[in-house]
Amino acid sequence: MIPEKMPEWLDVLIQRLSGLDVFDGKIPNHVLVNEYEAGQGIMPHEDGPLFHPVISTLNIGSYTFLDFYYHISDGTSQAESCAEQERYFMSLFLQPRSLLLIKSDMYNRFLHGIGPKTQDVITDKIGNLGFCDASVGEVMERQRRISLTIRHVPHTLKVKLKLGKT
Numbered sequence: 001m002i003p004e005k006m007p008e009w010l011d012v013l014i015q016r017l018s019g020l021d022v023f024d025g026k027i028p029n030h031v032l033v034n035e036y037e038a039g040q041g042i043m044p045h046e047d048g049p050l051f052h053p054v055i056s057t058l059n060i061g062s063y064t065f066l067d068f069y070y071h072i073s074d075g076t077s078q079a080e081s082c083a084e085q086e087r088y089f090m091s092l093f094l095q096p097r098s099l100l101l102i103k104s105d106m107y108n109r110f111l112h113g114i115g116p117k118t119q120d121v122i123t124d125k126i127g128n129l130g131f132c133d134a135s136v137g138e139v140m141e142r143q144r145r146i147s148l149t150i151r152h153v154p155h156t157l158k159v160k161l162k163l164g165k166t
């Protein structure tokens, strides 16, 4: 990764996050902005070793659900199946204006993804339901959502990127 100066509006957020001391004293240097219209999701994946050991996501706009799945190589009976549905572990309810931190087992042992849905029915498979403004059986409509995934990349190149005139 080639380092570039953060836009000021992101710098403000990064400073506030750094103050929470969730990055082990490091200053986050990588931000991914994703936009989802209702019905758009992201396939189950792992973020890999580059961003290990913690990723943080600020949720803006709509709520969504982040779904967790066993790795095929996990060694548990659920993981033996290749079918996504059977490898499903649980979901987290991501509320608007909330901050999500993924680390430890949730980073290492599970894939995460967002289903391409426009509507959700709240179930008891939601790990953080007790902390959310939602109850089992409730039906919710997804709207446009923007996520800022803020991470620290340990190894960056020591060159500056020059765009435009040479």
Ligand SMILES: O=C(O)CCC(=O)C(=O)O
Residues within 6 Å of the ligand: 032, 034, 042, 047, 057, 066, 112, 147, 149
């Ligand atoms: O939008 C999100 O909350 C998840 C994004 C994500 O998992 C990723 O970009 O790796």
Ligand SMILES: [Fe+2]
Residues within 6 Å of the ligand: 045, 046, 047, 112
């Ligand atoms: Fe991810």
